[in-house]
Amino acid sequence: MNSRREFLRNGLTGLxxxxxxxxxxxxxxxxxxxxxxxxxxxxxxxxxxxxxAIDRTKSLGLQFIQAYPGHFPMDAAASEQTxxxxxxxxxxxxxxxxxxQGFDGDEVAARRVFEFARTxxxxxxxxxxxxxxxxxxxxxxxEFGIAIAIHNHGPGSRYDKLxxxxxxxEGRHQLLGACIDTxxxxxxxxxxxxxxxxxxxxxxxxxxxxxxDAKTWKVLGEGDLDTAGFLHQLVKDGYRGVVALEYxxxxxxxxxxxxxxxxxxxxxxEKVRTEE
Numbered sequence: 130m131n132s133r134r135e136f137l138r139n140g141l142t143g144l145x146x147x148x149x150x151x152x153x154x155x156x157x158x159x160x161x162x163x164x165x166x167x168x169x170x171x172x173x174x175x176x177x178x179x180x181x182a183i184d185r186t187k188s189l190g191l192q193f194i195q196a197y198p199g200h201f202p203m204d205a206a207a208s209e210q211t212x213x214x215x216x217x218x219x220x221x222x223x224x225x226x227x228x229x230q231g232f233d234g235d236e237v238a239a240r241r242v243f244e245f246a247r248t249x250x251x252x253x254x255x256x257x258x259x260x261x262x263x264x265x266x267x268x269x270x271x272e273f274g275i276a277i278a279i280h281n282h283g284p285g286s287r288y289d290k291l292x293x294x295x296x297x298x299e300g301r302h303q304l305l306g307a308c309i310d311t312x313x314x315x316x317x318x319x320x321x322x323x324x325x326x327x328x329x330x331x332x333x334x335x336x337x338x339x340x341x342d343a344k345t346w347k348v349l350g351e352g353d354l355d356t357a358g359f360l361h362q363l364v365k366d367g368y369r370g371v372v373a374l375e376y377x378x379x380x381x382x383x384x385x386x387x388x389x390x391x392x393x394x395x396x397x398x399e400k401v402r403t404e405e
Contacts, residue, residue: 160192161395162372163402165360168193168225170336170375171200173383180216185384187220189391193371195226195255195334203245210249225371226334228255228308229280232262239265243273253334253370255280255308257287263297263305270304278308278334281324283316290317291324298331306331310375311354312338312346321354325362332368336375337394346377348386350393357397357404364401 160167168191174182179200186194194217201213201224217224227246232239239262246254253276258266266277279297281288288294291314294307307328311321313336325332337359339352350356360372374390376383 162398164364165398166193166225166369166371167191167391167394167398168195168223168371168373169387170195170197170373172197173374173376173387175199176380176383179213183216183220183222186222189384189387191391192221193223193225193373195228195371195373196224197228198230201227201249203242214249224249224251226253226255226278226308226373227251228253228278230254230256232256232258232266234259234261234265236265236269239269243269243275246275247273252276253278253308255334257282258297259287260297263301267301267305271302274304276304276306276333278306278332280308280334280336281310281313281317283313284318286313289313291319291327294324295327298328303330304333306333308332308334308336310336310338311359312336312340312352312375312377315340315353316343318343321359322362325359325366325368329366332363332366332370334370335363335368335372337372338375338377339390348376348393349374349390350396356393357400360397361401361404 169186171179171182171194174185177185179196182200183194230242242254255278257280270277279288279294281294283289298305309321309324309332314321314324337349339347339349339354341347341352374394376387376390379386
């Protein structure tokens with residue numbers, strides 16, 4: 130990447146190549162987060178109802194949201210799901226991902242998750258699958274055209290290391306990939322940039338958050354994450370999914386800290402855009 134002009138030209142070329150809508154293309158011109166699709170994981174707003182979270186997402190100037198199951202449960206009545214989708218549409222908020230969802234060896238149950246995602250226009254399911262679930266998911270991502278993004282959690286979890294995710298996806302469909310949670314990667318003593326570089330096109334989702342000394346959650350930019358370096362790596366790898374801010378603290382009053390996180394994200398993105 131030799132210049133800001135080259136960066137923006139290549140980013141827009143990639144967006145046209147993916148056939149995204151005019152609205153999304155317009156975002157790359159006017160959005161301070163361009164060329165990233167900056168959003169929020171609704172777990173950050175878990176102290177509110179999902180409808181309230183949608184309103185707050187709009188007020189934060191974001192147009193993408195990822196729902197966690199506590200906000201948008203699979204067993205919600207069809208009328209409730211329809212009402213939520215209408216609320217999202219009215220707010221011009223795009224629901225692109227949902228999870229984290231567990232999967233075991235039950236194909237019938239797994240299929241229900243994919244059908245729920247398809248009904249609600251969800252493109253990515255963040256997941257914590259068992260080993261037995263992997264061949265089932267391998268078939269279902271191909272059938273439905275919906276990505277599975279294996280989510281890394283902290284130390285001692287099933288997917289705490291890059292090696293464990295790489296082993297799970299090796300030889301499988303390209304839509305069976307990863308959600309990089311930068312905070313949990315740091316908690317496990319690993320570099321999120323290395324995750325992005327090794328996983329490449331298998332990165333289908335990102336949870337952007339920060340941690341200090343692998344143990345204390347921080348406002349983005351106040352921990353150990355090299356935010357600009359990580360985002361730069363995503364650009365080099367051609368990532369076109371949502372970058373979802375996730376903030377773990379202050380569930381009852383998170384907005385002031387989330388605003389600080391987003392300011393830090395904008396600063397990092399500007400650094401990436403202007404890097405020679």
